[in-house]
Amino acid sequence: DAGVIQSPRHEVTEMGQxxxxxxxxxxxxxxxxxxxxxxxxxxxxxxxxxNNVPIDDSGMPEDRFSAKMPNASFSTLKIQPSExxxxxxxxxxxxxxxxxxxxxxxxxTRLTVT
Amino acid sequence: xQQGEEDPQALSIQEGENATMNxxxxxxxxxxxxxxxxxxxxxxxxxxxRSNEREKHSGRLRVTLDxxxxxxxxxxxxxxxxxxxxxxxxxxxxxxxxxxxxSGTQLTVLP
Numbered sequence: 001d002a003g004v005i006q007s008p009r010h011e012v013t014e015m016g017q018x019x020x021x022x023x024x025x026x027x028x029x030x031x032x033x034x035x036x037x038x039x040x041x042x043x044x045x046x047x048x049x050x051n052n053v054p055i056d057d058s059g060m061p062e063d064r065f066s067a068k069m070p071n072a073s074f075s076t077l078k079i080q081p082s083e084x085x086x087x088x089x090x091x092x093x094x095x096x097x098x099x100x101x102x103x104x105x106x107x108x109t110r111l112t113v114t
Numbered sequence: 115x116q117q118g119e120e121d122p123q124a125l126s127i128q129e130g131e132n133a134t135m136n137x138x139x140x141x142x143x144x145x146x147x148x149x150x151x152x153x154x155x156x157x158x159x160x161x162x163x164r165s166n167e168r169e170k171h172s173g174r175l176r177v178t179l180d181x182x183x184x185x186x187x188x189x190x191x192x193x194x195x196x197x198x199x200x201x202x203x204x205x206x207x208x209x210x211x212x213x214x215x216x217s218g219t220q221l222t223v224l225p
Contacts, residue, residue: 004156042215042216042217043215043218045213045214056212091156093157101162101213102159102162103157103213107156108155
């Protein structure tokens with residue numbers, strides 16, 4: 001298995017631009033999590049899905065952030081418009097529903113907003 | 115604030131020595147687990163300990179859990195340079211289907 005796949009691995013964009021991060025979970029996993037990691041705030045859960053349905057988006061910082069999971073093998077995290085404070089590493093993780101404790105993380109997308 | 119707080123924030127040891135990292139949390143939990151993150155990579159699950167367990171071993175890893183003190187420790191024995199990474203504790207609690215991560219310990223093992 002290829003593991004969780006994220007793209008792009010690095011993204012540099014200017015303030016105000018739209019950014020879309022992509023994630024392909026491990027085949028068969030039906031829970032998907034989006035995290036953000038910064039030096040200041042550590043690893044924060046943004047949103048998670050069970051069976052493609054968003055369950056808890058209380059970690060999404062602002063309305064500028066949105067996430068979708070149109071099918072079991074694909075999810076996106078969109079930031080529009082982006083701001084410099086959104087600069088962080090964004091991770092996607094997947095697991096089998098109910099096995100929240102054994103999440104498989106992707107390599108992350110390093111986002112820099114200038 | 116985060117559920118788990120690790121200490122120390124950074125630890126530097128010589129290869130072959132043992133490394134001990136601690137994690138404290140605030141509320142009751144179902145499980146506690148430890149993850150490793152190599153520089154520039156995603157987190158990798160290492161070991162899980164359930165709230166009714168006190169100690170668990172996996173290879174060179176030993177985890178303890180003291181629910182009365184709301185704390186856990188991760189011991190890596192006979193450390194290797196390849197163990198250099200950040201280590202995070204994570205907890206899940208109640209009916210929540212999500213993990214809360216600590217702030218991490220940066221371990222450096224010098225060859």
